[in-house]
Amino acid sequence: MFLKFLIALVLWSAIGSSNASVRSEYEVKAAFLYNFTRFITWSEPVADAEDLKICVFGRDPFGDVLQQLDGRMSQGKALTLAYPQTLIDAENCQVLFVGSAKSRDLPSITRYAEERRMLTISEIPEFVDEGGIIGYVKEGNVIRFEINLQAAQRAGLQINSRLLELALRVIR
Amino acid sequence: MSNRWRWQYWPLKAKLVFLTLSISTLGILLVCTSLIVVENRTYEEQLESELMVLSGILAEQSAAALLFEDSQQLATIISSLRKIETIEQVCVYNTAGDVMAELNSATSATCPNLATPPEVGFVGDYYRLLEPVTLDGDTVGQLYLMSRLEVLREHIRTFILMAFTIGLTIQVALVWVAFRLQRLVSEPISELSSAAEQIAVNHDYSIRVPVYGKDELGRLGNAFNEMIGTIEHQNRKILASRDELERTVADRTSELSLANRELEAFSFSVSHDLRQPLRAIEGFGQALEEDCRGQLNDTGLDYLSRIRAATVRMGGLIDGLLVLSRVSRQAMEIQKHDLSAILEEIVEELHATSDDRPTEVTIQPGIEVVGDGRMLRIAFQNLLANAWKYSSKADIRKIDVSACESHGSITVAIRDNGVGFDMKYVDKLFVAFNRLHTPAEFSGTGLGLATVDRVVRRHFGEVYAESSVDNGACFYVKFPASVQK
Numbered sequence: 117m118f119l120k121f122l123i124a125l126v127l128w129s130a131i132g133s134s135n136a137s138v139r140s141e142y143e144v145k146a147a148f149l150y151n152f153t154r155f156i157t158w159s160e161p162v163a164d165a166e167d168l169k170i171c172v173f174g175r176d177p178f179g180d181v182l183q184q185l186d187g188r189m190s191q192g193k194a195l196t197l198a199y200p201q202t203l204i205d206a207e208n209c210q211v212l213f214v215g216s217a218k219s220r221d222l223p224s225i226t227r228y229a230e231e232r233r234m235l236t237i238s239e240i241p242e243f244v245d246e247g248g249i250i251g252y253v254k255e256g257n258v259i260r261f262e263i264n265l266q267a268a269q270r271a272g273l274q275i276n277s278r279l280l281e282l283a284l285r286v287i288r
Numbered sequence: 289m290s291n292r293w294r295w296q297y298w299p300l301k302a303k304l305v306f307l308t309l310s311i312s313t314l315g316i317l318l319v320c321t322s323l324i325v326v327e328n329r330t331y332e333e334q335l336e337s338e339l340m341v342l343s344g345i346l347a348e349q350s351a352a353a354l355l356f357e358d359s360q361q362l363a364t365i366i367s368s369l370r371k372i373e374t375i376e377q378v379c380v381y382n383t384a385g386d387v388m389a390e391l392n393s394a395t396s397a398t399c400p401n402l403a404t405p406p407e408v409g410f411v412g413d414y415y416r417l418l419e420p421v422t423l424d425g426d427t428v429g430q431l432y433l434m435s436r437l438e439v440l441r442e443h444i445r446t447f448i449l450m451a452f453t454i455g456l457t458i459q460v461a462l463v464w465v466a467f468r469l470q471r472l473v474s475e476p477i478s479e480l481s482s483a484a485e486q487i488a489v490n491h492d493y494s495i496r497v498p499v500y501g502k503d504e505l506g507r508l509g510n511a512f513n514e515m516i517g518t519i520e521h522q523n524r525k526i527l528a529s530r531d532e533l534e535r536t537v538a539d540r541t542s543e544l545s546l547a548n549r550e551l552e553a554f555s556f557s558v559s560h561d562l563r564q565p566l567r568a569i570e571g572f573g574q575a576l577e578e579d580c581r582g583q584l585n586d587t588g589l590d591y592l593s594r595i596r597a598a599t600v601r602m603g604g605l606i607d608g609l610l611v612l613s614r615v616s617r618q619a620m621e622i623q624k625h626d627l628s629a630i631l632e633e634i635v636e637e638l639h640a641t642s643d644d645r646p647t648e649v650t651i652q653p654g655i656e657v658v659g660d661g662r663m664l665r666i667a668f669q670n671l672l673a674n675a676w677k678y679s680s681k682a683d684i685r686k687i688d689v690s691a692c693e694s695h696g697s698i699t700v701a702i703r704d705n706g707v708g709f710d711m712k713y714v715d716k717l718f719v720a721f722n723r724l725h726t727p728a729e730f731s732g733t734g735l736g737l738a739t740v741d742r743v744v745r746r747h748f749g750e751v752y753a754e755s756s757v758d759n760g761a762c763f764y765v766k767f768p769a770s771v772q773k
Contacts, residue, residue, distance in 0.1 A: 144357075151355040154423060191424060261356075278352035282361050 144259045145252055146181045149213065149237060152250060152261075153190040155276035156235055158210055168193040171206045173225070174215025177239070203228050214238035214248065222246045230271045244287055249273065253284055260284040300477055304470035305463075312462045320451040327447050331440055332410060339417055339435055342369075347421040347431050350380055354388060354421055354429040362389035374439055376414060379432040380421070388429065402430060413437050476505045480512055493520035552617045559609045566606065570599040601727070608735030611666060612720065615743050620660040622771075627655040627700065630665055631689055634672050642676065647685040655691040657698060658771055659747045667743040670736040671702050671763055677730055678761065679706030696769030703762040708755040717753055740765075747771055 139147075153168055168190055172182065176199060186197050200206040203225065212234045214225055219240045226247035229236045236248045243251030244264035249271065251262045262285040268275050280286055298306070346366065353361040366378045366389055378391040379399035387399045400406040408416045414434050421429040476497075483497045493516055499509040573596045577589070584592065631651045639647070657664060672687065679685045686705040691698055709717070709724050716722040720738035737751075744751045748768050755761035 148356065151352075154355070155352060189424075276352065278349070282352055282356050282358050 141259065142178050142181050145239065146178050146185060148252070148259065148261065149211070150185050150188060150190065150195070152235070152237065152279070153195070153211060155279035157274040159233060159272035159274070165208070165210065166193065167196045168211065169196050169198055169209045170211040170213065171198045171200050171209035172213045172215065173200055173203070173206055174218040177215065207232065209234055211235045211237065214240065214243070216240055222248070226267070230267065233272045235271070235273055244285070255284065263287070300474045301470055304474055305466045308466040308470065309459070309463060313459060316455040316458060320455050323451055324444065324448055328444050331443055335415065335440055339415060339433060343417055343419045343431055343433050347419055350431065351421050351423040351428055354380065354382055355423065357382070357388070359388050366391045374436045375433070376436050377432070377434040381430040381432065383427065383429055399432065406432065410437070413441070473505070476500050476509060480509060483512070487516065493523055552613050555609060555613045559606045559613065562606050563603070566599055566602055570596065570603070573599065605733045605735070608733040608739070612735055612739045612742060615663050615666060615739055615746070618663070620663065620746065622658060622660060624656055624658050625661050625664060627657045627664065627668070628653045631668060631672065634665070634669050638672065638676050643680070645680060645685055647687070649687045651689045652691055655698070655700060657700070657767055659767065663743045663746065667740045667765070670740050671765070674736060675702055675704035675706065677732070679704040681707060697766060699764055699766045701762055701764050703760065705760040708757050708759050708761045710757055711755060714753060718751065
């Protein structure tokens with residue numbers, strides 16, 4: 117039994133290394149996160165900041181993957197990562213990723229984020245119906261996303277229509 | 289190949305039209321070709337820029353979908369190109385080179401593998417384009433577009449057809465214009481040429497050509513007319529002076545012939561009249577010798593015999609003069625004679641009237657000469673008698689007559705083995721009364737060779753001699769070809 121598992125593990129790793137294009141769910145989600153920032157325009161005064169600060173609130177599901185985004189450029193700004201423990205600490209974030217653990221506090225978090233003109237992203241189911249702006253959804257094996265345009269407008273964010281076209285559902 | 293079709297035989301008209309049309313055809317072809325090339329280039333550029341714009345729009349539209357790996361959205365985006373019929377194939381690749389979405393027409397194959405980049409631009413019947421899809425300067429994928437060129441080809445075909453139709457129409461118009469315009473140049477020249485030919489054939493110097501304009505052709509026409517005018521004027525002068533000259537010649541000839549006739553009549557009558565007193569002298573001399581022989585001493589008899597000998601010589605002289613004057617004025621009856629036969633007769637006469645010295649005469653048989661029979665006989669009688677006479681001191685008299693013909697003329701040579709003469713006196717030989725020997729050596733009047741010369745001259749021939757002292761003489765009589773026909 118243990119031997120079989122070992123063989124399967126070896127085979128799997130062989131396949132994984134030979135086919136680099138097969139990416140894990142969180143690699144895709146991290147890439148999406150980076151791509152979202154490229155299609156969103158922040159309004160004053162957040163737009164004036166030199167960096168684009170991505171804050172992961174709550175438990176970090178990405179692991180090492182998100183570290184690849186650190187320092188990458190998006191719309192001429194460098195991305196920085198932050199892991200605030202409280203909402204107060206998330207004061208200066210432009211992008212707020214809400215971890216699954218925070219689903220109970222969603223209304224307060226989204227309200228806080230809207231006031232601070234943040235882009236809220238989460239993989240919590242029905243996140244956009246709860247007032248979040250972009251929510252990941254899984255359709256079979258494919259990662260897609262939903263957009264709450266009303267929430268985005270309240271937060272003073274302009275979302276590129278190309279991005280809207282790609283969304284699985286847009287709440288207008 | 290017929291001469292008609294060779295360039296040098298072409299009429300000027302045809303040459304002018306041909307040249308004009310060659311140049312215009314060349315020009316039209318060049319213009320048409322360059323128009324077609326330019327049109328093709330312009331159309332290609334237009335097509336290229338249209339497709340560039342199209343692919344730019346597509347790239348811009350598909351950037352987000354590429355980033356989010358949304359094949360469905362990509363397929364929707366590129367499916368809008370289905371409406372453009374000439375689009376053969378559209379492929380969208382992600383950064384790894386995998387096909388994310390494709391649009392194929394019924395005939396085309398699958399999307400090309402980007403590992404070996406496809407040829408882009410105008411290749412064969414297709415225009416291919418590979419454009420990177422960028423977002424904020426990052427390449428997020430590639431867009432491959434392949435378009436059929438049938439519209440371009442059709443357009444260029446139509447354009448070529450149009451260009452050549454127009455070119456042909458222009459050429460037809462140019463043929464008409466060239467036919468009209470070539471007259472401006474060729475007509476004066478052909479008129480000039482036909483006038484020149486007419487003058488050359490008919491010698492009609494009153495012909496003038498019409499003069500068109502003041503250009504080179506006009507000047508040529510003027511110069512031609514002036515030239516013909518000058519020729520006409522000079523011709524008239526030449527004709528007038530020729531007529532005058534002919535009149536003068538006729539006058540002189542008649543004067544000359546009158547003088548000649550008078551002179552001949554004079555010499556004839558002188559010779560004839562001289563005979564009578566000579567006969568009297570001779571007759572009474574003979575009578576004196578016969579009747580009064582006894583009354584004269586030897587001295588008287590000697591004188592008398594000298595007188596008689598002198599009268600005989602004078603008689604010979606007068607006969608010679610008469611013969612000379614006769615051969616000078618006698619009318620000639622020209623016909624063909626057998627000279628060999630005449631010569632044989634003369635030799636027989638000479639045999640009969642002279643000494644019995646051994647003689648060898650060879651006469652080439654069959655010599656035929658055209659001329660007056662009596663005159664020829666006189667001339668050759670003199671020549672043979674001379675040969676006979678001057679070879680009388682040789683042991684055996686040898687006379688040889690031969691003839692040689694060349695180019696129609698006949699030269700008769702009379703050769704003897706007599707005493708000959710010194711060549712420095714050859715000029716005096718044929719002059720009357722000039723003798724190279726004294727009467728004591730050889731008797732003679734000094735008129736024989738002058739008579740020969742006169743006869744031969746009247747036959748338009750010439751007589752000449754070759755000799756050296758004591759080595760015989762050879763006389764040549766040459767009758768020219770003009771008489772010997």
